[in-house]
Amino acid sequence: MLYVLFLSMRRELPIFGVSRFTGLDNYFFLLSDDRFWNALGNTLYFTLLSVSVELVLGLAIALLLERDFRHKGMMRAVVLLPWAIPTVVSARMWEWIFNGDFGVLNRLLGIRINWLGSPFWAMHAAVFADIWKTTPFVAIIIMAGLQAIPRDLYRAARVDGAGSLDIFMGITLPLLRPVILVVLLFRSLDAFRVFDAVYVLTGGGPANTTETLSIYAYKVLFQTLQFGYGSTLAVAVFLCTGLISAGYIRLLMGGKR
């Protein structure tokens, strides 16, 4: 970590034998780097969209799975499947499904959209694949939170004549708050640092419209071998995730009162 910080203030181009201290130059360049802002924008959009949809879907699934029905145990296992498949494998699978020419999706919908080749759809395809993969994670954690709510509260509320919606808004949600915040924290950090899900699907294209910060840092570090600037990007990612964590922890602590 310290070495990355050290490198981020240098100009390190090993293949040119350049290695010298440049202070905050890299950081100033970062602020004016269009590609950085593009990647940051893409990453924020990706994170906001996928985390919010995952939360709503995960909550819905968790609530459904709390009810008693036949094959409840098996359903819980099935729901966990997408999370269990390695990201790279599922991304490859989605790459074939989203294929504009012979992909299953276009066949099912009866349309001809070039999902991964169109600047607008590519980002949403990546978001969709990510939602598919990580909603089970959200659902499982919220399920655990739901089980911690004492049943007596529900019984008391029904006796008082409260309807389902009142129960949900007045009892379930407030008591789930810490669990929801924790799951949001995990998911936001993961979504912000997403790499393999998007890289395998689109490689950052078309035209860098799906390039996230991690992908940009990877390309700068390992393909252009600019170890100095690449480290600066890594520090930027670190700072952003730090901010996100701090924000959530604030919210968590605030609720304790």
Place this chain on the structure above:
Amino acid sequence: MKWAAVLPILVLLAMIAGCDRKDGNDRNSGTVIVFKHGKIAGDPIILRGLLDSFEAENPGIKLRDETLPSSSDEQHQFYVINLEGKSADFDVLSLDVIWVPEFARAGWLSDLSRLFPPDERNDFFPGPVSAVTWERKVFAVPWYIDAGLLYYRCDILEKYGLSPPRTWPELVAQARRITSAEKGLYGFIWQGKQYEGLVCNALEYLRSNNGDVLRNGEVAIDSPENVAALSFMRDLIARYGVSPPLVTTASEETTRHIFGNGRALFMRNWPYAWNLFQDKGSMVRGKVGVAPLPAFQVGRSAPTLGGWQLGVNRYSRHQEAAFRLVRFLTAPEAQKLLCLKVGYKPTRVSLYADRELQKSQPFIASLCDIFMTARPRPVTPYYMMFTQVMQPELSAALAGVRPPEAALRSAGRQMRHILGGVR
């Protein structure tokens, strides 16, 4: 009871004693050298057989061959990390044609000029030779060669009485005429996904219009010829409708599948696809022809050079043995064997006149002319940075995000910044 405790310790000791890797010297049988390369197509037994003959010819040298993932980028990452750390864990490495100037500039490759005297040099194709030469010294020896080809359905062209197009406008005209008559057929498919393959494709248009990326060390990517060529590429999709929009996500295998299922008339791809089309069970067996890529003017075809070279790690402790291996693997006998058994095309011009090769792969004679005109991507240590600039800009032009002129201007600006900024 005591054995239960002692036995695992004995096993552990035996394992530690056997882990004598750092030295590279097997106490009993001389030097051990390591050959690092990407996955070789076909049966690994073929390469192992070749290496065994090397060992037989060179008693005292033992060979270990280690494979890396087949993705070029992943291999690049491996080499960069290890060579920057001055690793001596491997002696001979296989290099993608675009890495040689970069690795040479970084001082990671041994100078192989004496393995490659001028008379030897003449037997190799000029494209690969210039790709492995940096500051008048040779840092790798070309091992096998690849170049962009035009694949076409000879049965369909014959039906319409046409011969393969020699200019791009001719290709468009033929494709439009045929696809309006035949249903379920794409006109022309190629690789337009945002990756290295896109740069290979794009250069075939830019250079066949007399443009280039670098001219005398100066950035020339935003020239009017290049803008016209790139606009033509975009028009293939947007205006002429000859290429489907899916080419903007297509890589080699995607297009190979589509063409192999008989759903395209023309395809641009590397020579490897030919063997797969001629396999038993292939839908297009016997119906595929191969021709040089068209150009904007007859005779200006500019296929992009691919292929892999063999180099020696400068930090290797067995330079002589490594040199011998490189010499052996690039000798005519080894190249011929790889061609016959694996389909890798030789880098030695003389082999294309070999009777046995011609009998086994009849179209190899026509490939010889194409390989003669194959042009390497810009031979500069900045290339990896340049391609990272070009890929998104070219992709932006093809996807309609930015007009070709703006894309190339932006690319030019960034590339000049890179050239000026390395101080």
